[in-house]
Amino acid sequence: MTPAPRRPAARTASAIPQISWRAPQPAPIVLVSGPEEVCAERATAGIREFLRAEDPSLEVSDLRADDYAPGSLFAVTSPSLFAEPRLVRVTGVEKCSDAFLTEALAYLESPQDGATVVLRHTCASVRGKKLLDAIRSGTGGGVEIACPAIKRDSDKFDFAAGEFKAAQRRIAPAALRALVSAFADDVTELAAACQQLISDVSGDIGEDVVQRYYGGRVEASAFTVADTAIAGRYGEALIALRHALASGADPVPLVAAIASKLRTMARVAGSREPARELASRLGLKDWQVDRARRDLAGWSEASLGIAIQAAARADAEVKGASRDPVFAVERLVTVIATRAPYGA
Template sequence: MASQRTSRPASTQQTFGSALLVTGTEQLIAERIVAERVTAARRAEPSAEVTKVVAVELEGNRFAELTGGSLFAAASIVVVEDLANLSQDLFDAVLATAKDPGPELCLTLVHGGGQKGKGLLDKLKKAKVEVAEAAPVKAWELPRWVSTEARRLRIQMDAEAAQALVDAVGHDLRALAGAVSQLGSDWQDQTITAAMIQRYFAGRADVTSFAVADDIMAGNPGQALEKLRWALSTGVAHVLVTSAVANSLRGLGKYLDARSARLPEGQLAREVGVPPWKLKDLSRLSRSWSAEGISQAVQAVAKADAQVKGAASDPDFALEQMLLAIDRAHRVGRD
């Protein structure tokens, strides 16, 4: 039976015997929707087998094998990510399964936004498969989002502090979430105020993680390294730097993919997930970056992100090596 679009939280919805389409450019929100659904399904059926797979890996009968039941578990939880790159040969199979998952299957399909794979999206929506939107949070809604994030983590933070955090960190949700978590860890059982945030992020008005990202993306590794060292010395969390650089690379990658469609400026900005004024910066950067270079740079950021979260003994050095690796990747485009 096809699932219906609903606004109820995933944790209260039927999980097995249903399919959910998660679509939108905001990766953090999409990840949380998927995680909440998987958790709800495992709560309903603790013995269920969980499989997460990228769409391009679904070759041959792989999708049928994953969704057709398991020899080792009575129920299956299947998450298919990056649906935009699903082979067209599998469109009919995915659509048929999403329309009628069967009582022992919890199916989640994740599409990161954009025009690629839109034909399948339209068919899924027409079949009334349940849809969860992972749309970017508008700039004026970010303080409220920060307040909600603080409540989710049981951190006390007033509205003025939420606005101060947005002013200090920027508009990247992952960076904001990391900052809220860090503040809560450093000031446990205290109400976070704007004054605390201003002290915590002292010096960030001139040197932020986004300033580091801007310099390395523009091909200025010397300036990026200088700003990185100053930022770290003033208390900027390592994870905020990797998050800012990753956000810049994602935006440029989406721009390179979408610009050939010759869309109007407003629509192009929505496809890329940036405000319209940011398109000029992306256009300038695109002249010296190649798709291969971006791919290499993303790998460097992923490695550094793992290192600063505990895989390396010297997180400062890990970030410096990341910037140098990104500069080498940038030269792939320039050369």
């Protein structure tokens, strides 16, 4: 009998403080965990700025856990002649060498005074789990900064809203939605766009500002294609699709965005719950529920089912099941905009 494949062990409960990546603070050991790189970079940069503000003589060293020279961790954390504070940034802990794992576990038992060691683990593998478990048990006096993946539309909306809140800037809800839609495929680009608006624009940020800065991107976004198709505006949907493709849009995220809106419509369809209660139950935002309910105008259970099936087919085709991914997207847009099987 073939044994069942082993699954990664579930994450154990953490006994150390959990700190937001938006407000990082130093500790002898700082575990920056999770796959969202933009948040991890912000956390690490925030710790550096915090320490440098306390003492401009801060020494910063970088190590790679997967290409580790034995003795390096102890060397860069040891006090110098003038006892300057030290920050050691370690990347690649999810693929660390045996030498690093052994020395990191030993270091936890006796961290150096004046040293802050930041360990970056993407959680892409269980490699280094023994080290993570030791840190989370409290050994070494560490803290953890979790950076979970930002994938859902509501997560991206929260992320962007947090960028403006952290900068104490106001942005209109419609402007925020337009911005998130324009950069829905790349959180790093979304973060950069938020920071550009914060830096360049004085006063409140309205939808006109987003259009002025990123109008072409907004018009060509996957969600614009989806919105026009779902509204039944066939001609506009095809124009938006061709504009998006001409602007370099990848068919895969185009289909993913369309499928996401269809799934939200299906989840909301038939419910008479208040938007806030339904949004809370489904893990959505109030405005997403309201938008889905507006989108459902003119749709039937049968036509929505046809559209969802077409989206599933297109998803497979743009990922390799067809030699013509562009045609697969065009057919999907046709099915959605006409609310009928292709060629009917």
